[in-house]
Amino acid sequence: MAYPYNPPDYFGIDELLSDEHKIVRSSIRDYVTRSIVPIIDQAAQQHTFPSHIIKELGALGVFGPFIPETYGGAGLDHISYGLIMAELERGDSGIRSVASVQTSLVMYPIFAFGSEEQKQRFLPRLATGELIGCFGLTEPNHGSDPGSMETTLREEGDHYVLNGAKMWITNSTIADIAIVWAKDEKGVVRGLIAEKDTPGFSASETHSKWSLRASVTGELVFDQVKIPKEYVFPDIRGLKEPLMCLNSARYGIAWGAIGAAADCYNTALQYAQERLQFGRPLASFQLQQKKLAEMVTEITQAQLLVWRLGVLRNEGRATPAQISMAKRNNVQMALQVARESRQVLGAMGITGDFPVMRHMMNLESVITYEGTHDIHLLITGADITGINAFE
Amino acid sequence: MKILVCISNVPDTTTRIKLSGDQNAIDLSSVQWIINPWDELALTRALELKEASGGSISSVSIIHVGNAGSDATLRKALAIGADDAIRVDAAPTDAYAVAHEIAEAIKDKNYDMILCGIESSDYNGSAMGGMLAEFLNMESVSSVSKLEIEGDELKLNREIAGGFEVVSATAPVVVIVQKGIALEPRIPSMRGIMMARKKPLEVVAATGAEALTEFVHYTPPQPKAACKMIDADNPAELVNLLHNEAKII
């Protein structure tokens, strides 16, 4: 059972949004209420990705909302992108992940670093969901430290050859194309587009997750995969560009986490007002009020943080360190809100009748991917002290 | 064929309505506005018909009587897919004034079909569509829950007690729609929202039509009384309370 969704706006942040932002938000909210909320518990329980929603998400325009219209995007601003992520994550972090990867980790690099031909060839079809993409950076032996990656790209006459494996890849088996990061002969990181049907490219799915169960995660293996020269990004040399992709995705996650948190808080607040114990509503007990009051306080801070971050990003001024801080703070906040909400619901909190436990388990991935909680703290540490403590 | 959909801007259905101190006005300060749900369905159906028409329906326009505060609602209707919008710049005072303003604004525009909702979800007047048809000297069909176009003819289902009747009509006509006219309101896509920026929203001056009605006083519904729980094993107490306290038996 899901309560009507009334996310908190304790500080009137709505007044900082334009009419267009509010139309964006209400559209995604209506879609999630209509098409995600009714199916998501079953999908997560059965550990399956509801693949029929890909076309719906494409038609709605959540793939590449900030990509210009000439390439099939909507040409909206970054606050719109953030609002879309928050509304999708209210539905499920796994659904938001699909949109994050497609937008920030697949369409964004093609748009930012691709040749004109690559853009024309892929972006319009990625925007509609006709093509799905994935992003292969993490490897079995290299997670937080992608610079040590082992996957290689070698030039052989009129083409390149790709060898190696990528692990924990969102959309692995449903993707038609993969953005892959690999080292060339000189040990320099290069980026490329690999098509699923190319001989030697295989993908598998990890079936035993307790988190993001409604999203596909798995492995990509490249065994002597021939990559045409025009599929390699012309100017990428090093980790700067993949990190720019991660910045865009992390920015979206900082917003997205608020959706999961608000759904948990909204559920806990209404449940606490309805459920009687000792003849009184749970919400009348000080300990429960403390939980609820702290939740709304934390959510409000997170909302203000991303609103300001969105303004900076629209102006091209948001720094990677600011994005790290927001991702870290907001995901931790959401996880905390989910855990507290789960307790407010008592035994009901562990069931799929309410979204809380699902959000809580999902957020365990969100706090790990796109840079772990620790790594983002070390990024802040390095930024303020000038001393890098993680390498 | 050109279709016009009349759009009313109403408080979100979850809004808690507050009255002003003297109880003769509604405090609109914290109200979220939406497209009247019937009008949203009418617009959705108009767009479905246009898309299925193979070009014979050339445009779906919207019209609204209201002040600039309604523009966000009109932008949303454009994002859903309407081609252009007209806003008659006047506070809507009653159904008569609204119908008069709309009739004046569109009298030279030759719309073939005008869709209205059966009622606005705020004042629930159920009067505008019929009045508009009279001003325009057009036929009207009300309570329409199904609308198909077959050649030059419109096939309409009207909701009546215990069932529906099938009516045929020819343009020009005012169709006053009921729920069911479209399955679900269409959700604007992100590209639609972007395109809406560039669609024309024409603001026309009002003719100053006078309202025929005046609201003198509002009374909010009685708040729900507190619930008293009586033990199921104690029917005597229930009878006692109904008799002595509620005084209804």
Ligand SMILES: Cc1cc2nc3c(=O)[nH]c(=O)nc-3n(C[C@H](O)[C@H](O)[C@H](O)COP(=O)(O)OP(=O)(O)OC[C@H]3O[C@@H](n4cnc5c(N)ncnc54)[C@H](O)[C@@H]3O)c2cc1C
């Ligand atoms: C559901 C899911 C989906 C994912 N999707 C993708 C995807 O689409 N594409 C992709 O490329 N990757 C993806 N990932 C991978 C994700 O980005 C990595 O899991 C993450 O970067 C952490 O790497 P790791 O798991 O190897 O952990 P490790 O790097 O081994 O870290 C383990 C622990 O050690 C800590 N740690 C590591 N280094 C340091 C240090 N220097 N100082 C202090 N502590 C440290 C970490 O914070 C962490 O707590 C996904 C992961 C998950 C769970």
Ligand SMILES: Cc1cc2nc3c(=O)[nH]c(=O)nc-3n(C[C@H](O)[C@H](O)[C@H](O)COP(=O)(O)OP(=O)(O)OC[C@H]3O[C@@H](n4cnc5c(N)ncnc54)[C@H](O)[C@@H]3O)c2cc1C
């Ligand atoms: C005293 C008074 C004060 C009011 N103050 C305000 C106010 O401050 N702000 C405000 O927004 N409204 C206000 N209204 C409501 C507004 O006047 C209504 O839009 C109008 O009266 C028609 O309402 P109805 O319930 O009679 O419409 P109905 O006959 O129930 O509406 C049926 C259909 O007519 C069409 N329609 C209705 N209204 C409009 C419109 N304005 N433009 C285009 N099409 C329309 C729609 O298609 C609707 O589905 C006020 C009404 C009164 C009587």
